[in-house]
Amino acid sequence: MLKLTKVSKIYEGKVAYRALTDIDLEVEKGEFVAIMGPSGSGKTTLLNIISTNDAPTTGQVEIDGQQPHQLKKNALAKFRRNQLGFIFQDFNLLHTLTVQENIILPLTLDGVRASEMQNKAQQIAKSLGIGPIMNKRTYEISGGQAQRVAIARAMIHEPKMLLADEPTGNLDSKAAKDVMKMLVSINERNKTSLLMVTHDPQAASYSDRVVFIRDGKLHSEIHRGESRQAFFQKIIDMLSLMGGEGNEFSSIRV
């Protein structure tokens, strides 16, 4: 589904900065992968490259057999809109639109019929439990609801892959748990591949596999076994093993 080969990223500037070095990563169809690592290790950079919002300096990115970075700008935007879904830490919703309008936004740009959009929005809203707030404005809903709206928007066009950058970063643990369950059920039901960057071991423990990066390089990865609780413990251990600066994960919520 997703294949990275020797992806490197150098930020040019007054001082060139090497943010990623030779990253090789594969994600199967329907797999749920979490990416973890200390702050500044290059997680967002990596996700931006996969999401085609940023181009790698060297190396190749292949999504579903296509090489999106070879596409022209407009085609790339369409590719992103049709093949990928995004969930952001700050929800990234438009406050001038209602919840429903936010959800259907990617479809309107492609000129889908109004009735069809309405149907899809209703369906997805029902499955995410946001039906009653469809006509509210974004500032009238809670953070957890906003993130579910963002998930609905990311899912409405049935993307092949869902990319999430700290989707639970702005939520309390209850809301975070709800959102994670939601993502897992989508992943299982639709066989949508899921790539999630997170600092939260609790959130990461919902995934099939956690990939750790450090200083822009792949550090290690661990697979989920039978129990989520054991997986969670393994993640915590790995993080403390990896994090020289212990306070890096002080914000962990258990």
Add this chain to the structure above:
Amino acid sequence: MNFRQFAFRNVLRNKRLYIAYFLSSMFTVMVFFTFAIFAFHPAFSEGSVNKYAIFGMAVAGGIIYIFSFFFILYSMSSFLQSRKKEFGLLITLGASDKQIRLMVFLENILIGFFATAGGILIGLVFAKSILLIAENILIIDESLDFYFPALAIVVTFVSFIFLFFCISVLVAFILRTNKLVDLIKGDKQSKGEPKASIVLSILAVFLLIAGYGTALYVKGASVVFVMIPVIIVVTLGTYILFTQLSVYCIRLMKKNKSIFWRKTNMLLFGDLSFRMKDNARTFFMVAIISTVAFSAIGSLYGFQSYLTKGIKEINPYTYTYSPFLDDSEEIIEQDIQQINSIIEEEKIDTEMEEAELVYFDTTAEESSVLIVKASDYNRFAALISEKELHPEENEAIVVEQSDAVITGGQKASDILMTSSVQLENGQEIQPSKTVESAVGLGITGYYVVNDSTYTELGTPGRTDFTAAWNVLDGNDNQLIEAGRKLEDQVEHKVFAVDYNLYEINKAYGPILFIGLFIGIVFFVSAGSFLYFRLFTDIDGEKRKFQSIAKIGLTQSELKKVVNRQVAILFFSPIVVALVHGAVALTALSRLFNYNLTVESALVLGSFAVIQVLYFLVVRFIYVKNVIRTVF
């Protein structure tokens, strides 16, 4: 870093915002200064320009000054509006209310000082060309040479430093009344969508229709009486149009999913309805200011055309001679000789025709009517290359009077067509047709008949004489100079078109110039209101597009949305202003009973073209700016 350093760095960091405010302030100063250069020109204080014009200029200067005050105040407040969040942040960081007011005050004084100095400098650079333009529009005997405008500099400097001081104090004072919470909220995120009332929306339509209807229905002198009520009604209607009706329409459209959910419409109108409250005020102001500009320039231009075109139309010949009724043949002969010699003196080459004009009694009209024989008519027609007329025997052709002659009631031709020409033998000739012709032998309409028919006409009522000269070779100055002499020496009997036009233009020039000046100032500042409106929101706009671009928005889609957004902002108030202007000019033409279609179309059309150009430029800058940050 102390507070002053902070304030200074703050200015540097928010360059674009400050620059927009600075430039529009500087522009205002420049406009006032150029006007002062012109108004304080030595040619006016010493020269022969009448008191009327000087008074007019003083009034115009006052208008520009007052307008500058409001314009700068508006620019200032929209500039502060976009910085509210920053102030809120400063306050939460512990800056005292007093410090912030001091900062705003200092910034303003500083910007005001440099804007004044800059405006004067740029004004000086353009002074020469402004004077040249003025010299060409104004017809004055003195030339407007370049001079060092010391007085204008002093007056402008003092006036604007004072103005900026007042505004700085005022703004610092207003700022205090804002509560901290308001400042931190800053943007309108939580304000919600403006509401519109259907009753008021209908009222807007009603007011506009009533205003337009009255303006278009009324004729003649009553236009003056309905003018003030119509202006009030239409202004009110315009305000409600933008604040209520437009909001209402957008809401209606938002409810229609098949339109609102189509492609980029959601991005475009979703925002539009949100911003309509701020936009509406700008739209209203721009529409009204532009209407004033259009109407002022349109009516001045129309009035000039009315004066000059009328004269030209009634007097197709370079010089026309018509003696007094009781002038004997000797006096006429003397006059003609004198005229010819003056024309020769000025080395003008002319053709001349003369004819007896004989008036006859007719059946219908109480007064006698002019009947001209075809050969006389054709001689005069040949002078100005007008078509000849060849009436059959026993035929009479009616020549229509010029449109430019103001008459109440029936057209001359209507009366002449229903009447008939009586021959000596009692036979009556019914007029066959009416022709429009520039050969104006009589002020009102007249008949042209065949030469042989002419000999059979009954006893003449009274006879008159006319002579006309048409120039073959001679330049304007010669024609005017000869005209001046002719009208001086053969008083009241000679009409010299070029000289009369010259005199009219000379008297009218300053009014036209001042009107144009003020009109253009208004129009340009309307444009700058729009610019402000657009760039006050640009950061929010960029943020919005950035977040959509992450999901996938193509550049062409972004351009489409931005284009339409800017187009709506630029054209909706102007279209309203153009319609207002067209109605106002139509009413004006009704007042004078003179067709102003060409003049109105020209004035309104040029403004529309300028607006389109302005739109293209601003759009280019704006789109580039947005795309640079988003992609």
